[in-house]
Amino acid sequence: MAQAAQTVCCGTRVICEDCDARHLAVCHRLAPEHLPQLAALAAARRVAPGKLLFEEGDLAEEVFTVTFGMLKVFKMLRDGRRRVIGFLVPGDFLGLAFGRTYVYSAEAVSPVTVCRFRREQFMSLLEVRPELELEILGRISTELAAAQDQMLLLGRKTARERLATFLLHLARRRGLHDGDILELPMSRADIADNLGLTIETVSRTFSSLRKDKVIELKPHHDVLIPRFADLEQVGG
Amino acid sequence: MAQAAQTVCCGTRVICEDCDARHLAVCHRLAPEHLPQLAALAAARRVAPGKLLFEEGDLAEEVFTVTFGMLKVFKMLRDGRRRVIGFLVPGDFLGLAFGRTYVYSAEAVSPVTVCRFRREQFMSLLEVRPELELEILGRISTELAAAQDQMLLLGRKTARERLATFLLHLARRRGLHDGDILELPMSRADIADNLGLTIETVSRTFSSLRKDKVIELKPHHDVLIPRFADLEQVGG
DNA sequence: CGCACTCTTGACCGCACTCAACGTTGGTGG
DNA sequence: CCACCAACGTTGAGTGCGGTCAAGAGTGCG
Numbered sequence: 016m017a018q019a020a021q022t023v024c025c026g027t028r029v030i031c032e033d034c035d036a037r038h039l040a041v042c043h044r045l046a047p048e049h050l051p052q053l054a055a056l057a058a059a060r061r062v063a064p065g066k067l068l069f070e071e072g073d074l075a076e077e078v079f080t081v082t083f084g085m086l087k088v089f090k091m092l093r094d095g096r097r098r099v100i101g102f103l104v105p106g107d108f109l110g111l112a113f114g115r116t117y118v119y120s121a122e123a124v125s126p127v128t129v130c131r132f133r134r135e136q137f138m139s140l141l142e143v144r145p146e147l148e149l150e151i152l153g154r155i156s157t158e159l160a161a162a163q164d165q166m167l168l169l170g171r172k173t174a175r176e177r178l179a180t181f182l183l184h185l186a187r188r189r190g191l192h193d194g195d196i197l198e199l200p201m202s203r204a205d206i207a208d209n210l211g212l213t214i215e216t217v218s219r220t221f222s223s224l225r226k227d228k229v230i231e232l233k234p235h236h237d238v239l240i241p242r243f244a245d246l247e248q249v250g251g
Numbered sequence: 252m253a254q255a256a257q258t259v260c261c262g263t264r265v266i267c268e269d270c271d272a273r274h275l276a277v278c279h280r281l282a283p284e285h286l287p288q289l290a291a292l293a294a295a296r297r298v299a300p301g302k303l304l305f306e307e308g309d310l311a312e313e314v315f316t317v318t319f320g321m322l323k324v325f326k327m328l329r330d331g332r333r334r335v336i337g338f339l340v341p342g343d344f345l346g347l348a349f350g351r352t353y354v355y356s357a358e359a360v361s362p363v364t365v366c367r368f369r370r371e372q373f374m375s376l377l378e379v380r381p382e383l384e385l386e387i388l389g390r391i392s393t394e395l396a397a398a399q400d401q402m403l404l405l406g407r408k409t410a411r412e413r414l415a416t417f418l419l420h421l422a423r424r425r426g427l428h429d430g431d432i433l434e435l436p437m438s439r440a441d442i443a444d445n446l447g448l449t450i451e452t453v454s455r456t457f458s459s460l461r462k463d464k465v466i467e468l469k470p471h472h473d474v475l476i477p478r479f480a481d482l483e484q485v486g487g
Numbered sequence: 488c489g490c491a492c493t494c495t496t497g498a499c500c501g502c503a504c505t506c507a508a509c510g511t512t513g514g515t516g517g
Numbered sequence: 518c519c520a521c522c523a524a525c526g527t528t529g530a531g532t533g534c535g536g537t538c539a540a541g542a543g544t545g546c547g
Binding site (some may be wrong): 060090092096098111112121149150152155156159160166167169172206208209251 | 284328329330332334335336347348353355379385387390391392394395396398399401403406407433444446447487
């Protein structure tokens with residue numbers, strides 16, 4: 016992993032280089048002359064594991080970028096079934112609703128720090144700096160493409176393929192390599208609700224992949240990936 | 252259905268009122284003073300059933316709005332498995348890639364007419380008229396929300412629930428009511444690949460819904476929906 | 488240490504997939 | 518107009534993957 020780097024960005028102390036790079040991708044559009052302006056709008060906020068950042072249906076008055084930790088984003092069905100849309104890591108954007116309310120809930124799975132903007136002020140910033148809007152457009156498009164890939168996964172892949180794909184995506188987003196350890200702060204239930212499986216099947220599939228030496232299970236929900244190529248093989 | 256209305260919009264003759272309203276939603280941002288400008292950029296294009304409008308990986312040099320007929324949008328997996336992302340009807344937007352190439356393929360399932368813009372020119376229009384960009388942002392956000400609902404469907408619902416949801420969505424987009432007939436120009440295979448099922452299961456589920464009097468199967472792939480409430484009941 | 492919670496493992500079951508046969512439809516050419 | 522054919526759709530029988538139900542092991546926290 017990249018060494019920690021202390022950087023101040025739009026009022027938030029950013030402590031991880033990776034986070035840094037991605038979070039700044041937005042802020043850079045405004046830097047250097049607009050940084051003070053943005054800093055005045057932004058504020059850091061901490062969320063403890065299991066606590067909600069916001070809930071589906073809440074008035075969408077703020078938008079966020081994640082600067083530390085991991086969030087899960089999910090929706091509920093009337094009958095209590097749950098869908099975990101995805102997991103957000105530093106640099107990711109959330110809360111940009113175009114209706115008046117959030118369309119999903121966001122909850123911390125590990126201690127989280129976000130950089131918070133008042134939505135109105137953020138939107139008026141967009142008007143001042145149209146390039147920023149293009150940046151957002153690009154991000155949403157990426158998100159859409161990811162959602163479509165996920166649909167492919169849910170529609171056609173087996174439990175084994177789903178879990179392998181899941182692990183690969185997370186590991187790649189963290190820039191891991193052969194032999195590195197992937198931390199999974201979320202519960203089996205969260206993974207199950209993301210992949211459209213039950214916790215039992217997730218658990219069984221973890222065991223199965225371990226038996227086949229594709230992964231090693233370490234304490235504290237850590238997973239060691241000996242060879243990415245093997246995981247890709249399984250992932251389809 | 253609404254009576255056909257002959258209207259000229261950005262160089263395309265729009266022949267359906269519904270299409271009209273939705274297609275114009277984009278053009279109106281520019282009207283009236285920019286209409287000639289846009290008309291100069293746009294051109295109609297017809298696509299026969301089974302023919303590709305563009306293919307995943309093609310250089311994304313054009314963007315489109317559908318003005319007539321139905322398109323299917325899909326991706327292929329390496330092993331030949333296929334995912335139908337969705338079906339597009341008049342008023343829908345497609346081809347807005349932010350990379351250099353299209354991220355999916357588009358094929359006509361019925362005779363189709365699209366309104367075509369050169370991408371570069373369209374993008375520079377966005378710079379001149381930022382409101383248009385907001386319109387696009389809103390559309391993509393809607394698309395994203397739909398994709399997330401679809402993920403929920405694929406992850407958790409039974410074949411019966413999936414097909415009911417599918418029929419409901421299509422019927423609502425066409426503004427149908429109790430007793431109306433829904434035309435399904437796409438094949439069973441297309442439906443199967445959209446819902447993450449096999450053609451056999453789709454066929455069996457159609458029969459099952461018919462047996463339970465939730466739908467009636469008419470010639471030419473037409474489906475009569477006696478009571479929407481029943482279908483909603485099944486859809487979960 | 489004890490309690491609550493999560494995770495794992497096992498046995499069984501059912502829904503959807505696979506394989507296969509048959510029926511239907513639409514298009515083509517005699 | 519009908520015969521033919523290929524593509525598409527329907528139906529049936531059998532199988533297997535993942536869900537359900539249940540019990541036990543591991544983990545973390547006070």
